[in-house]
Amino acid sequence: MRSSRPPRVIAPNKAPTGITGFDDITGGGLPSGRTTLVLGGPGSGKTILSLQFLVHGALEHNEPGIFVAFEEASSRIVSNAASFGWTLPQLRRKMLFFLDAQPTPDLVQSGTFDLSGMLAALQAQTKTMNAKRIVFDALDIVLALLPDHAARRREIYRLHDWLLTNGLTGIITAKAGGDETTSLSHQPFGFMQFMVDCAVILNHTVVSGVSQRNLRVQKYRGSSFDENESPFLIGSQGIEVAVAHPLGRRTVKLSNERVSSGIDRLDTMLGGGYYRGSSVLITGFPGTAKTTLSGTFAEAACERGERTLFISFDSDASEVVRDLRSVDIRLERYVKNGLLRMVSARAINGSAEIYLSRIKSLAAEHSTRCLVIDPISTWSRSGNDSTANGIAERLTDWAKSLGITLLFTSLLDEMSNQLEGGPSFQVSTIADTWIHLNHLVQAGERNRGLSIIKSRGTAHSNQVRELILSDSGVTLTDTYTAGGEVLMGTLRWEKESAERAANEVTAVASRLKRVRIDAEEAELVVRVKSLQVELEAKKVERALLARTTASHKGEMSRGHSMMRELRGADAAIPARKRTP
Amino acid sequence: MKKRIAFKFRLYVAGGAHNSIQAITNLRAMCNTHLAGEYHIEIVDVFKDPKRALADGVFMTPTLVRLAPAPMLRVVGTLSQTATLLQTLSLDDVAA
Numbered sequence: 286m287r288s289s290r291p292p293r294v295i296a297p298n299k300a301p302t303g304i305t306g307f308d309d310i311t312g313g314g315l316p317s318g319r320t321t322l323v324l325g326g327p328g329s330g331k332t333i334l335s336l337q338f339l340v341h342g343a344l345e346h347n348e349p350g351i352f353v354a355f356e357e358a359s360s361r362i363v364s365n366a367a368s369f370g371w372t373l374p375q376l377r378r379k380m381l382f383f384l385d386a387q388p389t390p391d392l393v394q395s396g397t398f399d400l401s402g403m404l405a406a407l408q409a410q411t412k413t414m415n416a417k418r419i420v421f422d423a424l425d426i427v428l429a430l431l432p433d434h435a436a437r438r439r440e441i442y443r444l445h446d447w448l449l450t451n452g453l454t455g456i457i458t459a460k461a462g463g464d465e466t467t468s469l470s471h472q473p474f475g476f477m478q479f480m481v482d483c484a485v486i487l488n489h490t491v492v493s494g495v496s497q498r499n500l501r502v503q504k505y506r507g508s509s510f511d512e513n514e515s516p517f518l519i520g521s522q523g524i525e526v527a528v529a530h531p532l533g534r535r536t537v538k539l540s541n542e543r544v545s546s547g548i549d550r551l552d553t554m555l556g557g558g559y560y561r562g563s564s565v566l567i568t569g570f571p572g573t574a575k576t577t578l579s580g581t582f583a584e585a586a587c588e589r590g591e592r593t594l595f596i597s598f599d600s601d602a603s604e605v606v607r608d609l610r611s612v613d614i615r616l617e618r619y620v621k622n623g624l625l626r627m628v629s630a631r632a633i634n635g636s637a638e639i640y641l642s643r644i645k646s647l648a649a650e651h652s653t654r655c656l657v658i659d660p661i662s663t664w665s666r667s668g669n670d671s672t673a674n675g676i677a678e679r680l681t682d683w684a685k686s687l688g689i690t691l692l693f694t695s696l697l698d699e700m701s702n703q704l705e706g707g708p709s710f711q712v713s714t715i716a717d718t719w720i721h722l723n724h725l726v727q728a729g730e731r732n733r734g735l736s737i738i739k740s741r742g743t744a745h746s747n748q749v750r751e752l753i754l755s756d757s758g759v760t761l762t763d764t765y766t767a768g769g770e771v772l773m774g775t776l777r778w779e780k781e782s783a784e785r786a787a788n789e790v791t792a793v794a795s796r797l798k799r800v801r802i803d804a805e806e807a808e809l810v811v812r813v814k815s816l817q818v819e820l821e822a823k824k825v826e827r828a829l830l831a832r833t834t835a836s837h838k839g840e841m842s843r844g845h846s847m848m849r850e851l852r853g854a855d856a857a858i859p860a861r862k863r864t865p
Numbered sequence: 866m867k868k869r870i871a872f873k874f875r876l877y878v879a880g881g882a883h884n885s886i887q888a889i890t891n892l893r894a895m896c897n898t899h900l901a902g903e904y905h906i907e908i909v910d911v912f913k914d915p916k917r918a919l920a921d922g923v924f925m926t927p928t929l930v931r932l933a934p935a936p937m938l939r940v941v942g943t944l945s946q947t948a949t950l951l952q953t954l955s956l957d958d959v960a961a
Contacts, residue, residue, distance in 0.1 A: 384919070384924075385922065386922075386924045388925075389939065391938075391939070392939055392940075392941055393938070393939065393940045393941070393949070393953045394940070394941050394942050395940050395941070395942040395943070395944050395945060395946045395949050395950050395953070396884070396887070396888070396891075396942035396943030396944055396945035396946060397884055397942055397943055398884060398925045398926060398927060398928070398941045398942045398943070399879070399882070399884060399925065399926060400924065400925060400926075401879035401880075401882060401911070401912075401926050402877055402879050402911040402918050402923050402924055402925055402926030402927075402928065403918075403923075403924030403925065403926075405879065405911040405912050405915045405918060406911060406915045406916075406918040406919040406923070406924065407915075407919075408915060409915035409916055409919065410915075410919060427924075427925070430925075430941075
């Protein structure tokens with residue numbers, strides 16, 4: 286739904302944070318010239334988020350910033366930030382100012398105090414460097430020194446007024462744990478949430494031993510925003526917020542090009558192969574040759590000269606290469622020439638979010654065109670149940686937007702569900718092509734069956750085919766059906782040999798028949814010839830007969846007249862009766 | 866203990882803010898009571914001289930800094946609790 290919105294334009298009243306995904310959620314960034322409250326527990330990423338906001342402003346928008354550190358010494362913050370590749374030491378000269386405002390441990394309090402001293406100092410600094418952005422990190426530290434609620438509230442008001450008066454885009458961070466709606470209303474920050482124009486809540490929870498980070502924009506005055514919790518992670522570039530469908534998503538260039546699955550007959554079944562840039566899901570129980578099909582795809586891709594990334598969550602990369610060699614899938618040469626990169630992801634530990642981020646950066650490093658993930662179901666292991674689906678969805682979205690052909694396998698739990706398409710991990714809906722591999726038990730044998738459950742936008746075979754793995758390669762057999770069942774294994778072999786025998790008998794019989802017909806034909810030809818000769822003889826006979834009759838008649842009449850002349854008795858006979 | 870030490874204080878205040886005025890009054894009163902004639906007070910208005918507050922790392926007002934005798938000490942607030950103040954500044958024996 287969100288992807289149908291028009292592309293994002295930089296709103297004039299927003300200060301971009303440069304945080305991947307966050308600007309999408311907020312429709313452009315934090316409210317410019319207003320105050321944003323960032324709440325979160327310890328280690329939830331408040332400082333990093335704020336600092337990233339300042340660094341981005343300084344580098345990309347020429348907006349100098351001030352960082353007021355109430356908790357951590359600025360020197361430590363700067364050295365910690367070096368790991369994100371932010372060039373703080375250079376920026377510190379003109380664009381970034383750090384103010385160390387940590388209360389010293391030996392600080393003694395006697396009576397009330399306020400923050401006007403600090404604000405006066407900051408005002409001078411703001412003017413000097415023409416600062417546009419400011420961060421008050423861990424304001425709760427200094428508020429804790431104030432004697433009562435009223436005093437805290439007064440200082441928050443003072444700070445807020447000061448920010449508004451100076452037109453600074455401000456972030457105030459404060460520690461808050463647990464459910465913000467219940468516990469926070471009793472704290473001064475609860476009141477702060479009402480006062481500020483934008484509030485962001487960072488959550489860091491551990492689910493079944495796996496760390497999960499979430500971010501939620503609680504309020505944003507005068508702007509629409511994504512109200513849901515979005516997972517985020519602290520990666521090598523700082524904070525990355527995961528957004529399923531970035532608002533400004535580029536229209537994906539669809540390709541009609543087909544890429545081979547590496548098995549000729551499977552390509553035929555699919556009407557030519559997979560679409561380039563589509564996502565292919567292969568599901569199956571353990572041992573149904575999911576990895577093998579991934580291997581044929583990878584090999585075919587490398588043969589075409591396309592850079593391929595193969596991520597294995599199950600076994601070691603070299604093991605995969607060795608195992609696939611047994612079915613004549615030879616990947617070593619491509620690993621050697623750098624076309625294929627095998628990655629064993631067992632080493633990656635942590636949330637599914639981290640998997641995704643690592644895969645993205647690996648794919649970018651390798652400039653991948655074809656990506657294999659075997660199996661993706663690992664993601665839904667303990668602690669990631671709720672997030673894995675969303676992440677798989679983002680993975681396919683991401684691959685599609687880059688035109689990467691993605692093939693991933695998903696392991697079905699044989700014990701829990703024998704039904705087709707009943708994995709606990711519901712990725713089948715997002716894949717374009719879904720191939721299901723199954724063990725078919727028939728006549729005391731277990732054979733591998735392959736069927737295409739869906740393939741969007743292509744005509745595809747409805748046939749369950751037997752998948753044969755042999756040392757000369759992977760292939761799909763011819764189909765034999767008997768009594769409504771596809772025959773496999775020995776039954777198929779029997780059927781095949783029976784058919785061969787029957788074919789032989791038929792061939793002999795027809796040869797015999799042909800000889801016989803030839804003979805009959807020859808006989809008929811001979812008969813036709815003799816009859817023709819006979820006919821000729823008859824014709825001659827008849828001609829002869831006609832001639833003899835005529836001459837006979839002539840002789841007869843000549844004889845009569847001769848006799849008449851000789852007798853001389855019949856002189857009165859008319860002349861006309863005489864022959865001329 | 867006849868040889869007296871010279872006390873040097875610096876008080877950072879925020880203009881004419883109520884708590885700043887209070888702090889000045891309280892500090893003067895304390896010094897007059899306990900350190901008569903042996904103290905020096907410098908008052909810095911952060912509104913007039915914000916750069917100095919920044920350089921000195923003073924963010925809460927009022928802030929009292931004891932420059933002498935060493936070590937340097939900081940007290941934040943209106944200085945209304947005289948007993949705490951004396952104890953912190955190790956003046957309780959003087960007061961006694």
